[in-house]
Amino acid sequence: MTVLKDTTASEHRPAIQVRAVRTAEDLEAVYAIREEVFHHEQQLTPYVRDDPDDAFSLNVLATIEDRPVGTGRVTLFGDEAQVAWVAVLGPYRRHGVGRAIMEHLIRWSQAQGARYVTLNAQTHALDFYRRLGFEPVGRRFYMGHIEHQVMILDLRSRPERG
Template identity: 30%
Template sequence: MEVRKVSNEKELSDAFSVRKTVFIGEQNVPEEEEIDQFEDEAAHFVLYQDEVPAGAGRFRVLDGVGKVERICVLKSQRGTGAGNAIMSKIEDYAKSQGISALKLNAQVHAIPFYSKLGYTVTSEEFLDAGIPHKTMKKNI
């Protein structure tokens, strides 16, 4: 299992492929909401299992705070540590950029996952793409 910061078109295509499978295919998020206007300004990450794309995520900086977004893992790789690997790589990247605080909007069912990584809930529940979410934050 290897997480790479996207550095070429193939890796970006691989990240988008995983995101489309999980968010559009599994969760019925409209494509125009999943692939958005922030793609060009984000740092993208893709997880490979035996050179096959199996997870993805992206990172942006908003007002000096790192925003972790679009974390997803293919169903076949869930429970293998893939999500932890993606989050660790993104957190290391954020630190290398001088970022000391991160936030993310977690789907409610994923809150226990992010809580184990040290994130705490900081908002009431809200809908994003019709899916219940809460904002979570962590100092790194």
């Protein structure tokens, strides 16, 4: 489990914990966050449980004071780690939750020997991913009604982080 404290925030802000999903209860929390963000909020898809890649991927759950607040997933394909389903509930955005999720997924990918991390970023989040070291690749495209951009992080030039 990863525990990160946002050092830019008030000392009274609770720690963000990110852990691998290992129980049915955790997986239900992941699906609930996906449904809230990708179905209800963004009207992107109602099929948040029907992704066959979930069976062979690492899903993570971010919590604050044991409350599920965010999720993300990474799937290995050879030397590439593909990140998907990164979501943070509205009231917890801009508090370091997304960064904690991504850092956890990136570290795990490095530990598995991945050379690259790729993702399809919603364009409103491009700067967020750039701050993590991702670079845009190719043309923008639409998934549903939301514009996306493929992005890549080259782990070969990134130092290992504990």
